[in-house]
Amino acid sequence: MTVEEQAREGWARLMGSGGAQDRTPGEIVPADLPAPEGLTATGGRGHVTLTWRPVPGAIGYAVHRATASAGPYEPVDHGGGDVLAVPHGPYADTTGEPFREYWYSVAPLGTVTSMGSLGVPVAAAALSSGPAEVAVEVTADGDEGPPHRPWRAMVGSEHLSHLLCEDTSGGRPIGAELREALRRVRDELGVQQVRAHAILCDDLGVYKLVDGQPRLDFSGVDRVYDTVLELGMRPVVELSFMPRDLASDPSRTVFAYQAVISPPRDWDRWSWLVRELTAHLVERYGLDEVRDNWWFEVWNEANLSVFWSGTPEEFWRLYDETARAVKAVDPGLRVGGPASAAVGWIDDQLARESPVDFVSTHTYGSPPLDLRPLAGDRPLLWTEWGVTATHGSEVNDTVFAAAFLLRGMRSAAGRVEALAPWVASDHFEELGRPPRLAHGGFGLLTVGNLAKPKYWALTLAQRLGDTQLPVTLTGDGAGGLVEAWAARSGDGTVTVLLWNATLDHAKAGGDPELDRAVTVNLTGLPAAAYRLTHWRVDATHSNITALWRAIGEGRDWPDERQWAALRDADRLQEAEPSRTLEARDGAAAVAFDLPMPSISCVELVPAT
Known part of the structure; x- marks a missing residue:
């Protein structure tokens, strides 16, 4: 077996049956893409950083590793459990043994099931000692245009009928807190839209058979979408799941709320349902509003059998019928998909003759x-x-997840319309309602609407001003572990956001070898002095789930005294007291330790 065949076989094991896409054939085809050139591997404390030159036409890169130059080469598995590819370098491999020499090679991806050639391998070894310093150079009078904030476009949520729920979890009101969570992400993070499953499920009573005849009732949808708009957001209309009375096999369900995942028993009635719903939304909310601001997404992750019991061919018929039904109301309405798991079926989607106004997909564990x-x-x-x-x-509640969030947002900035964190709130019941406060829920906010570290990560990113600044990083782990994002506000405030993170889930709890000493050097500062504020998200700052584990006394839910203590601590915390920072000849420096994982935000406000 050649090195190329070894690489494709290893990738097939990750992506094929039983892996990230259980409907993807266990075979990876060659992509007509050349091997990346200029691969370098640099050993540093606790890691090896890889860089390479981009390959035109590649959607990402699969990093491979071997213990000998001849192989066998296996994809580096950093534990994300989904598509273990990255969109670009640098890539920091923290999964190897210290001082052990590994050979690395990188292959470009044409799709997630087509791989180009492996590049010329290079060797390096991680170290367990040595200087671990990173210098961050920020040009405060530079101008790279407005920063793109992908989180503002969209956030995920539980099925939206949950907004109307009057039950409680942990003694907290579900509907009221979910509404408040969406209001907060709108007001505090700038999020414009919410995407959720199951607008066609039976709890909203959209489609029923009465004396053998179909009857439509959109009053439940109206209550839900009216609520979303009252919160200042707009919905993504994910056209799912199948109404029970329209399903060819209503016994095939998913989630605790038993969403039906089968194809329709009557395709004409499905098309009629979609067309009538779309027409109703246009009539109720206005053609210009829906055409200009709403997205119609077809189904959810049909490339996983858990979400679609029909065949792939039946799903593509569903897509075609649905797209035509939406466009029959108005050709300007935007419909797309495939809303796939693990970046699957994108090439199949784009090969359709039916309309595809946007491409939607999902991934976990790596930047998009x-x-x-x-x-x-x-x-x-x-x-x-x-x-x-x-x-x-548990990783969902950690600082590791918060730094991961920033890495993905910075990577995606300028190349996506939306990067939607899944989800806004721990009021979420796909597999049942939350059993305890710190249960590893997907939410940015806990039950009780306490901010998790990843909520604070986006809060800090939201503080960036309207003019992005040039940033250069050098040192041990620069770009692969430590990253930075900087911007200037209209009043001259300079904000520098930094994080130290690996994609390696085995290091989610931290690793002292990956901690770094950081110096931020700023030039081009116009004022003579600044008020310096340094916010931190780490093991002991802005970390409500860590606090709860410390005071929770083994309880599932807080008592009233503990709720009060948690609410009192629910704030963005400073790493040190604010102080005055003087600039000499337009230059100043700020130095501090940056553990892995952690986030720092340094804000300089001109002193008056």
Whole structure:
């Protein structure tokens, strides 16, 4: 077996049956893409950083490793459990043994099931000692245009009828707190739209058979969408799941709320349902509003059998029928998909003769791949994205997840329409309602609407001003572990956001070898002095779930005294007291330690 065949076989094991896409054939085809050139591997403390030159037409890169130059080469598995590819370098491999020499090679991806050639391998070894310093150079009078904030476009949520729920979890009102969570992400993070499942499920009573005849009732949908708009947001209309009375097999369900995943028993009635719903939304909310601001997404992750009991061919018929039904109301309405798991079926989607106004897909555990070579000028909507797809994983509540969130947002900035964190709130019941406060829920906010570390990550990113600044990083782990994002506000405030993170889930709890000493050097500062504020998200700052584990006394839910203590601590915390920072000849420096994982935000406000 050649090295290329070894690589494709290893990738097939990750992507094929039983892996990230259980309907993807266990075979990876060659992509007509050349091997990346200029691969370098640099050993540093606790890691090896890889860089390479981009390959035109590649959507991402699969990093491979071997213990000998001849192989066998296996994809590096950093534990994300989904598409273990990255959209670009640098890539920091923290999964190897210290001082052990590994050989690395990188292959470009044409799709997630087509791989180009492996590049010329290079060798390096991680170290367990040595200087671990990173310098961050910020040009405060530079101008790279306005920063793109992908989180503002969209956030995920539980099925939206949950907004109307009057039950409680942990003694907290579900509907009221979910509404408040969406209001907060709108007001505090700038999020414009919410995407959720199951607008066609039976709890909203959209489609029923009465004396053998279909009857439509959109009053439940109206209550839900009216609520979303009252919160200042707009819905993504995910056309799912199948009404029970329209399903060919209503026994095939998913989730605790038993969403039906089968094809329709009557395709004409499905098309009629979609057309009538679309026409109703246009009539109720206005053609210009719906045409200009709403997305119609077809189904959810049909490339996983857990979400679609029909065949792939039946799903593509569903897509075609649905797209035509939406467009029959108005050709300007935007419909797309495939809303797939693990970046699957994108090439199949774009081969359709039916309308595809945008491309939507999902991934977990890695920054989103660069699908522009496939999608062309179509908008790219990552309508689900996060650190893990595993329900109840403790990593969801950690600083590791917060730093991961920033890494993905910075990577995706300027190349996607939306990167939607999954989800806004731990009021979420796909596999049942939350059993305890810190249960590893997907939410940015806990039950009780306490901010998790990843909520604070986006809060800090939201503080960036309207003019992005040039940033250069050098040192041990620069770009692969430590990253930075900087911007200037109209009043001259300079904000520098930094994080130290690996994609390696085995290091989610931290690793002292990956901690770094950081110096931020600023030039081009016009004022003589600044008020310096330094916010931190780490093991002991802005970390409500860590606090709860410390004071929770083994309880599932807080008592009233503990709720009060948690609410009192629910704030963005400073790493040090604010102080005055003087600039000499337009230059100043700020130095501090940056553990892995952690986030720092340094804000300089001109002193008056």
